[in-house]
Amino acid sequence: MARKKNDNWVELKDQPVPEGSHLLEVDDLKMYFHTQDGVVKAVDGVSYTLDRGETLGVVGESGSGKSVTSLTIMGLIDMPPGKIEGGDVRYRGKSLLEMSEHEMEHIRGNDIAMIFQDPMTSLNPVYTIGRQLGEGLRLHRGYTKEQATERSIELLRMVGIPNAEQRVKDYPHEFSGGMRQRVMIAMALACDPDILIADEPTTALDVTIQAQIIELMKEMQEKNGNAIIMITHDLGVVADVADKIMVMYAGSPVEFGTADEIFYGASHPYTWGLIRSIPKQVKDEKKPLTPIKGNPPSLVNAPKGCPFSPRCPYAQDICRNKKPEPHFVGEGHYTKCHFASDPDFIKKNAPSTSRTQNAEGGEQ
Amino acid sequence: MAEKNQGAPLLHVEHLTKEFPVEAGVFASRMNKKRVHAVEDVSFDIYPGETFGLVGESGCGKSTTGRTIMRLTNPTSGKVVFDGKDVAKMNKKELKEMRRNMQFIFQDPYASLNPRMTIGEIVSEPLQIHNVMPDAKERLEYVRSLLDIVGLNPEHINRYPHEFSGGQRQRVGIARAFALKPKLIICDEPVSALDVSIQAQVLNLLSDLQKEYGTAYLFIAHDLSVVQHISDRVAVMYLGHMMENSDWKTLYDEPHHPYTQALLSAVPVPDPDVQRSRKRIILKGDPPSPIEPPAGCPFHTRCPIAQDVCASGEMPELREVKPGHFCACHFAAPNPIKGASVEL
Numbered sequence: 001m002a003r004k005k006n007d008n009w010v011e012l013k014d015q016p017v018p019e020g021s022h023l024l025e026v027d028d029l030k031m032y033f034h035t036q037d038g039v040v041k042a043v044d045g046v047s048y049t050l051d052r053g054e055t056l057g058v059v060g061e062s063g064s065g066k067s068v069t070s071l072t073i074m075g076l077i078d079m080p081p082g083k084i085e086g087g088d089v090r091y092r093g094k095s096l097l098e099m100s101e102h103e104m105e106h107i108r109g110n111d112i113a114m115i116f117q118d119p120m121t122s123l124n125p126v127y128t129i130g131r132q133l134g135e136g137l138r139l140h141r142g143y144t145k146e147q148a149t150e151r152s153i154e155l156l157r158m159v160g161i162p163n164a165e166q167r168v169k170d171y172p173h174e175f176s177g178g179m180r181q182r183v184m185i186a187m188a189l190a191c192d193p194d195i196l197i198a199d200e201p202t203t204a205l206d207v208t209i210q211a212q213i214i215e216l217m218k219e220m221q222e223k224n225g226n227a228i229i230m231i232t233h234d235l236g237v238v239a240d241v242a243d244k245i246m247v248m249y250a251g252s253p254v255e256f257g258t259a260d261e262i263f264y265g266a267s268h269p270y271t272w273g274l275i276r277s278i279p280k281q282v283k284d285e286k287k288p289l290t291p292i293k294g295n296p297p298s299l300v301n302a303p304k305g306c307p308f309s310p311r312c313p314y315a316q317d318i319c320r321n322k323k324p325e326p327h328f329v330g331e332g333h334y335t336k337c338h339f340a341s342d343p344d345f346i347k348k349n350a351p352s353t354s355r356t357q358n359a360e361g362g363e364q
Numbered sequence: 365m366a367e368k369n370q371g372a373p374l375l376h377v378e379h380l381t382k383e384f385p386v387e388a389g390v391f392a393s394r395m396n397k398k399r400v401h402a403v404e405d406v407s408f409d410i411y412p413g414e415t416f417g418l419v420g421e422s423g424c425g426k427s428t429t430g431r432t433i434m435r436l437t438n439p440t441s442g443k444v445v446f447d448g449k450d451v452a453k454m455n456k457k458e459l460k461e462m463r464r465n466m467q468f469i470f471q472d473p474y475a476s477l478n479p480r481m482t483i484g485e486i487v488s489e490p491l492q493i494h495n496v497m498p499d500a501k502e503r504l505e506y507v508r509s510l511l512d513i514v515g516l517n518p519e520h521i522n523r524y525p526h527e528f529s530g531g532q533r534q535r536v537g538i539a540r541a542f543a544l545k546p547k548l549i550i551c552d553e554p555v556s557a558l559d560v561s562i563q564a565q566v567l568n569l570l571s572d573l574q575k576e577y578g579t580a581y582l583f584i585a586h587d588l589s590v591v592q593h594i595s596d597r598v599a600v601m602y603l604g605h606m607m608e609n610s611d612w613k614t615l616y617d618e619p620h621h622p623y624t625q626a627l628l629s630a631v632p633v634p635d636p637d638v639q640r641s642r643k644r645i646i647l648k649g650d651p652p653s654p655i656e657p658p659a660g661c662p663f664h665t666r667c668p669i670a671q672d673v674c675a676s677g678e679m680p681e682l683r684e685v686k687p688g689h690f691c692a693c694h695f696a697a698p699n700p701i702k703g704a705s706v707e708l
Contacts, residue, residue: 061559176650206421206586208647211630215646233559236632239639259636277564278634279593286593288571291564295529354635 013111013194018093022049023227024073024195029087031072034080038300042068044251045087048244052194053221055228057242057259059235059274061296065251066231070197074114075104091194110140113188117200119180123172129156129183130168136190155186159216178209182216189220196221197229202237214240235278239263244332247271250297250307257333264355267335267346270308276351306338314339314349372448373409374547374580375433380406380442382425382432386655401654402428404604405442407682412547415574415581417595417612419588419627421651425604426584430550433582434466435459447547464494467541471553473533477525483536484521487511490543507543514539514569531562535569542573550582555590567594588631592616600624603654603662605679610689618698620691623663625701645701661693668701 017023031043043065050056058066071077073089073096089096091111099107108114116122124132133155134148143151149168156164159182172180181201188196198217202210218241221228230241238245238259245262247255247270255268266272273292294311303309309319318338326334327341339345382403403425410416418426432439435451444451446462454462467490470476477486488507490496497503508518514535525533534554541549551570555563571594574581585591591598592612599609600623608621619625629645647666652658658665664674673694674680682692693700 061561178650206651207588207627207630208421209650210632211644211646212648214632234632235560235634236639239634239636240632263634263636273561275634277560279564279567279589288568289564289593291568292561293565295531295562296559354637 011110012092012094012107013192015092021090021093022051023092024050025088025090026069026073027088027090029069029072029089030085031068031077031082032085033082035300040299041251041302042082042299043072044302046246046248046251046253047087048246048253048256050195050227050229050244052227053225054243055221055230055241057238057245058229058231058248059233059238059245060248061233063250063296063299064248065299066248067199069248070114070199070229070231074108074112074197075099075101076108106140109136109188109193110191111193112195112197113191113193114197114199115181115184115188115201117203119177119184119204120172122184123180125172128169128171129175133168133183133187133190136187140191151190152186155190156183158189158220159183159186160212161186177205178212181205181209181213185213185216185220189224189226192224193226195227195229197231199231200233201230203232203234210237217241235274247274250302251299252307253336254308255333255335257330261330261333264353265329265333266350267329267340268308268337269312269314269349272349272351273311275353306336314345371411374412374447375410375582376443376445377409377429377433378407378443378445380429380432380444381440382428382437383440398655401604401657403432403439404657404679406601406604406606408599408606408609410548410580410582412580413574413578414596415583415594417591417598418582418584418601419586419591419598420601421586421627423603423651423654424601425654426586426601427552429601430468430552430582430584434463434468434550436468460494464496464544465547467544467546467549469534469537469541469549469551469554472557473530473537474525474557476537477533479525482522482524483511483516483528483539486525486536487539487543490540494544496544507539510539510543511536513573514542515565529562531558531565534558534566538566538569538573542577542579545577546579548580548582550584552584553586554583556585556587563590570594588628600627603651603657605662605692606682606690607663607693608689608691609682610686610691614686614689620685620689620696620698620700621693622667622669622695622700625699626668669695671695 026046026048029043029046033040033042046069048056060066084097130149130152133152137143137148137151153164153168156167161167161179161182175183202213205213217228230238232238242259245257245259246253249270255262255266255271262271276290277292279289292311297303297307297310305320305322306324309315312319324336324338326336328334329340380403383399383401386398386400406429418429420426431437433444439452446466451462484507487510488503491503497506508521511518511521516532516535555566558566583591583594595612598612598615600607602623608615608619608624615624616628619628626645626647633639649666652665660676661674661680664670680692680694682690685691685696
């Protein structure tokens with residue numbers, strides 16, 4: 001099985017995506033953790049597809065399984081305690097879950113790269129930036145040390161780090177938070193990956209720096225055509241970058257659709273709750289927020305029916321007893337709610353958006 | 365909210381400055397001239413019952429301002445007058461008395477509650493310290509009622525902090541701060557560690573309690589939409605200086621300082637239509653180090669409309685551009701960065 005860089009191993013990245021399939025297909029993925037307290041259903045039936053040039057926004061509160069989903073795709077979950085209980089992840093038609101660790105090593109960084117929330121803990125403090133940037137290139141591309149350094153300088157310049165020739169020799173602590181996140185992006189893009197998974201890439205940063213980093217990620221995507229999976233709890237960030245949005249709650253998606261469908265045509269009470277919870281920028285009068293009552297459920301003793309039913313203001317008996325199946329509101333736009341098929345229910349309870357206000361001739 | 369601002373301010377902060385020596389040690393202050401200029405010449409007033417928001421990026425000195433007001437650290441210079449008395453000149457006894465009326469809510473609901481105390485003990489501790497309710501039974505009843513008010517089950521009075529979620533812990537912190545019915549509560553990033561749905565619960569709770577008890581808040585946060593939501597007046601800080609300060613509406617509608625304008629425009633709006641149509645100002649670079657702050661206006665290194673005058677001399681004075689609206693910029697004007705508008 002061992003594949004060296006010089007044998008006739010064909011880069012998966014260079015092969016066309018098989019007819020009828022997508023760049024990345026996640027199909028009913030289930031990742032459970034077997035702990036002393038019981039089985040934690042961290043990822044419980046996640047499905048989506050992604051193509052090149054697309055950005056998928058994954059939103060949800062802490063503990064909703066948004067990070068574990070992407071770590072599972074990358075094969076970065078320790079098993080045990082983790083166990084894949086079902087489903088599949090296909091990258092260019094090939095199952096990532098069936099690959100050997102050796103093959104996965106080739107995928108990670110080369111085909112699918114990841115950037116993390118905290119740039120300080122994800123960079124190694126005892127190695128120079130240049131060495132860490134070049135590591136992937138030397139490993140995946142067989143670059144020499146000199147070639148790797150040269151390319152590292154190029155990459156640093158690309159992500160807007162001034163004085164790159166000097167900075168490449170610096171250590172992570174000599175960079176500011178925003179600069180470190182730029183280095184992380186440079187590192188992730190070093191091998192020109194197909195998919196960039198960004199797990200809360202701007203949460204630790206200030207707003208003005210966040211704006212810089214998001215702009216940089218968009219620019220890089222335009223240039224390289226890679227797909228992005230943007231994991232965040234900030235609806236503002238997904239509104240800025242995402243083409244498609246998956247809203248997750250208690251380990252599974254509750255709603256999936258295009259950005260416009262989620263922001264202007266949401267049909268799940270949890271999505272409504274999220275939208276209502278954010279303080280609106282208002283011009284005149286301030287109204288109290290409408291929070292979602294209660295707390296997210298424990299993933300060990302998940303509710304029997306709809307996971308959101310204990311907090312849902314519209315929950316009926318059916319919600320507490322039966323798990324809702326995805327209901328397709330539109331093509332590619334689905335909602336896991338028993339009442340999503342009832343347009344009156346949605347019309348009555350959905351929050352007003354800037355579009356509905358415009359349609360009604362309201363202000364703005 | 366202007367009618368609220370009649371009469372004497374509850375808290376008056378005048379030319380408050382706080383510097384820290386860069387290196388710790390006995391001789392550090394004498395040998396090492398390097399200092400972190402955390403807070404530089406900050407002045408503002410807070411009136412009874414209002415919420416004063418303090419926003420800025422990390423390292424701008426907003427938390428240090430809050431801590432210095434409560435004298436958790438001593439100010440380097442300047443005046444803090446709370447309820448008619450100068451906090452900086454208080455002795456230990458007076459300080460304790462002052463803290464009966466000024467309480468603190470911390471950012472991290474995990475670190476700010478003692479894990480070895482039950483939440484009942486945590487909430488009743490301020491009462492014991494100030495000997496407000498000597499009768500144990502009465503105190504217990506009062507603590508139970510407090511827990512009920514902040515939305516916790518009074519039955520859980522004997523539970524420990526680890527048994528609660530982040531949002532619930534923050535409610536414990538709020539109950540503790542309200543136990544003495546203080547006149548002012550300094551809230552240092554009270555919701556930034558919480559999820560959005562929980563954040564909204566806590567913000568509503570804070571507003572409700574304020575309506576009920578007439579407590580004033582100094583609300584410190586980095587999230588502009590949260591600050592706008594809760595505050596009557598808002599001040600923007602950058603590198604230890606106060607750049608702009610006004611009622612919330614004017615500040616968000618018509619920022620006069622280029623930094624405020626840039627900050628507002630950097631916040632991503634959860635509305636794709638708005639996001640696509642608006643022009644954003646993306647500031648270049650990072651904030652300078654507070655150890656060696658630039659001469660002149662501290663923002664001139666990143667300011668898109670900086671001129672020669674900004675880079676030299678003193679920091680521009682915080683001047684009143686409109687009644688109740690102060691701005692520290694040579695070129696203060698409504699939305700000073702042209703070609704970019706702050707869309708709401």
